[in-house]
Amino acid sequence: MIEIRNLHKSFGEQEVLRGIDLRINDGDTVAIIGQSGCGKSVLLKHIIGLMQPDSGEVIVDGVNMSTAKPRVIEKIRQELGFLFQGSALFDSMTVLENVTLGLREHGLRDEKELARITKEKLALVGLHGIEERMPSNLSGGMKKRVALARALATNPKYMFYDEPTTGLDPITSDQIDGLIEGLTAKLRATSVIVTHDMFTVERIAKRMVFLHEGKVHFDGPPAELNASRNPIISLFLERYRSPLTLAR
Amino acid sequence: MSRSFTLRTVGRLGGLIRRFVAEFGQAAMLLWRAASYTRRIPRDRRLLLDQMAHIGADSLPLVFVIGFFTGMVSAWQAAYQFKGLIPYSLLGAAVSRAIFLELGPVLTAIVIAGRVGASIAAEIGTMRVTEQIDALESLAISPARYLALPRIVAAVIMMPLLVIFANAIALGGAYIVSNLFLDISSKMFFESVQRFFQVKDIVIGLVKALFFGGATAFIGVHVGMNASGGAEGVGNATIRSFVLSSAMILVLDVMLWKIFF
Incomplete structure (x- = not known):
């Protein structure tokens, strides 16, 4: 279980998170939505301990991610999978090395087993026979899939997706959404998706968290969000209800 | 006016501090954090060996050129200063x-700061701005262990070896100039080197190299x-690294000189 209590974070004069309280139970599929710059990605990076809060705390499986010792945080991170917005593949490594790095560094050295796992995880994201290719030779959509395979390699208990479809064309975005939807159902991992893409959200999330001005403005099921008459939420959703976007 | 200037100055100074x-x-x-992982070095030897090859073996051609020309110039410089005062013998x-104590270690270190430190x-x-370091951490891999430690240890091991190589090449360069342009025979040159040679000079040079x-x-x-x-930030980091490393090499040189002599 993930528990966030009164989380505050500022960058210089800019206060990005202004007291976030949130609880994510095991098995939840949560979408964190909101306008660009409202602190969605910052919140996600606090959950996995990549950022330190100014005040407040993030507790993952009983471990406080801002005060725990680095080795304890490493243990927790072995249970997490993270898909980065820009894929963040290691550009000096092949696809196989990218997918297996986490496993290798935590003690698995059997090359046959590593190759088998890579093949299995790549197949899970719809890729075949690209183990020896370098990230620079992959398209944006393929990079996202390889990054997803890398995040899945350790069979994580929690999966975090940071803007999974940003920068992709509508068809590739749709494919990635389909993949995440399938994986969420198949792996039964607790999933947290940060996005401002309502198509992704409507397809995958069972629970929506809407951030506005650094606070949780709405927390509930998608149907309730859609029915909301709150002017801020209505304004955010309006764009996705326009005839052009509905036709997508 | 003057009060606001003072306040601004104090504010800036405070920010700087x-x-x-x-x-x-x-x-x-x-x-x-990097030091806390030293016990894992044997397990991470592949990372260390890769860095040793990059920092050491790949730097040899550059160190050769620097060493050779430094040796040549220092022979000419010495001859110019000796003229009429001290015998060429x-x-x-x-x-x-001069090469063993100062020129070899300092010049090699500054060249390595340009080639290796900047790289x-x-x-x-680049890994930082493209979130690759965050990706490492998300895979429960400590950047201090995976990135920092192998590079620091490899540089500590390889720098003295590069300095030994630079010293030998520089001595060769000095000999060539002495022999071809200053009419100093091989016997006279090497007898002079041998007569005043102290192991201490080499050791001090190598200890300096280790710190550099x-x-x-x-x-x-x-x-x-x-x-x-982004790209501009990486460019700035490269320049900053070279400037700071070069300054630190000179500061350390002074401090170590004071300790050894």
Whole structure:
């Protein structure tokens, strides 16, 4: 279980998170939505301990991610999978090395087993026979899939997706959404998706968290969000209800 | 007017001190974290060997050129200063001791700061701005262990070896100039080198190199880890790494000289 209590974070004069309280139970599929710059990605990076809060705390499986010792945080991170917005593949490594790095560094050295796992995880994201290719030779959509395979390699208990479809064309975005939807159902991992893409959200999330001005403005099921008459939420959703976007 | 100027100046100074303390704290934390993984070096030997090849073997051609020309120039320089005052029979000793104690370690370190320190800062800086370091952490891999430690240890090991190589090449360069242009026979040159040779000179030079190597790699890693702002940020990190490393090499040189003599 993930528990966030009164989380505050500022960058210089800019206060990005202004007291976030949130609880994510095991098995939840949560979408964190909101306008660009409202602190969605910052919140996600606090959950996995990549950022330190100014005040407040993030507790993952009983471990406080801002005060725990680095080795304890490493243990927790072995249970997490993270898909980065820009894929963040290691550009000096092949696809196989990218997918297996986490496993290798935590003690698995059997090359046959590593190759088998890579093949299995790549197949899970719809890729075949690209183990020896370098990230620079992959398209944006393929990079996202390889990054997803890398995040899945350790069979994580929690999966975090940071803007999974940003920068992709509508068809590739749709494919990635389909993949995440399938994986969420198949792996039964607790999933947290940060996005401002309502198509992704409507397809995958069972629970929506809407951030506005650094606070949780709405927390509930998608149907309730859609029915909301709150002017801020209505304004955010309006764009996705326009005839052009509905036709997508 | 004057009061507001004073307040602004104090404010700026305060900001500068705060940034310096924050950066020093970050650097100390990185060093502490890297040091806490030293027991894992045997397990991570592949990372270490890769860095040793990059820092050491790949730097040999450059160190050769620098060493050779440094040796040549120092022989000419010594001859110019000796003229009419000191016999040329002592030129070999003067040049070799200058090379072993000062020129070999310092010039090699500054060249390595340009080649290796800057490349470490650029590589790690690029990893920082493209979220690859965050990706490492998300895979429960400590950047201090995976990125910092192998580079610092490799530089500490390879810098003295590069300095030994540079010393030998520089001595060769000095000999060629002495023999071909200054009419100093081989016998006279090497007898002079041998007569005043002290193992202590070599050892002090190598101890200096060890510190220079560690400082260069550490600064490259630290600056790279704190890069921000895309391609421009990486460029700035590269320049900053070279400037800081070069300054640190000279500061350490003075401090070590004071300790040894």
